[in-house]
Amino acid sequence: MNIDLVAYSQANPALNPSELQETSDLATIWNGASTFPENVIEYAGRVCYRSTQRMGTAPRFIINRVKEGHEDIIEHIVATVRVRNSEEPLRWRMLNRHCEVTEEPDGSWLVSANTRVWLSFFRDGIGLQALPHLQAIAPKVYAEFDDIGPTGNGPTPTAAPPPMPLPELDLPTLRPREEGPLRVTLLAFTQPALADAAAQEHHGSATFFFEGISRACTHQLVRHRLASFSQESQRYVELSKGGWNAVIPPAFEGNDAAQAKLSEAWDYLQAVYRELRQMGIRKEDARFLLPNATETRVVTSMNFAAWSHFLWLRAVDKAAQWEIRRLGQLVLEMLYSIAPAVFEEHWNVYREMRE
DSSP: OEEEEEEEEHHHTTOOOHHHHOOGGGGGGGSSSOOHHHHHHHHHHHHHHHGGGGTOOOOOOOHHHHHHTTOGGGGOEEEEEESSSSOOOHHHHHHOOSEEEOOOTTTEEEEEEHHHHHHHHHTOSSSGGGGGHHHHHHHTTTTTTOOOOOOSEEEOOOOOOOOOOOOOHHHHSSSSSETTTTTEEEEEEEEEOSOOOOHHHHEEEEEEEEEEEEEEHEEEEEETOSEEEEEEOOTTSSOOOSOOOOOOGGGGGTTTHHHHHHHHHHHHHHHHHHHHHHHHOOHHHGGGGOOBBBBBEEEEEEEEEHHHHHHHHSSOTTOOHHHHHHHHHHHHHHHHOOHHHHHHHHHHHHHHHHH
């Protein structure tokens, strides 16, 4: 069995660290001390703990999270390989539904999976010929295999892979979008050079960072289960008075009395939260009184097929709730820019909606 690397999650080329530094802590992702894919993993983990200012200061951050079993953060990076001279990938799909397997005309197989799926495979002795590629992309994720080398039983890690060629992109469309508190950033994506749109749909993927959205919005977002989420934790993050902002529905605009009621309720809840913390109530219990309006942040990854389903329900369906609909529309604008063949039908419906 021969395995070659075809594609892996790469940085959105429209992201400018110096520009981000002025508006977001996202610029700290470049402070990571590893490959960009692993920096995305560490950043996703630190979003959960609101500790992004510590990016790159703990060399064992990812290793420790994997050892603890907190492996959701390693789902945000995807690698696609081509397998030749073997029918084994057919079995891989049966063993783990979170990998995508497609047969090519020449009899080879394309296999796409996130780094958590690959870790599970390697632990079971499956697809070890792909291990050098995955170690090069995310060395700390696979630290438990460091003893596999020239004196061990497996292959030697390769050098860090160079960036894969990307199609010509409209970079302004891929820059972070901000509307009120909502901020949508395309962090990374995979875009294998495949002519067939159906193959692109299953082997392409994208990772977004959503900020300034409400818990009411993320309750809807996480219902899309063929996805990966790393969300700021109300269990570990201190949200004392002034520690959280609230998303205000457009229906309250121009209604001073209604807005006053909202502010009154939120001020009271923040005050009570602070009092409970001072009484020794743990954050994980004090959070029970926080409202759905509380702003949150979440790193979200899906392959293009899952994003397609999300967009049909949330971006171009007029019945979708206003907040997640606008979030979905901004996602659609970026995904159509990088994979027009996959998202053309969504785009046509969206364009008609705007006319």
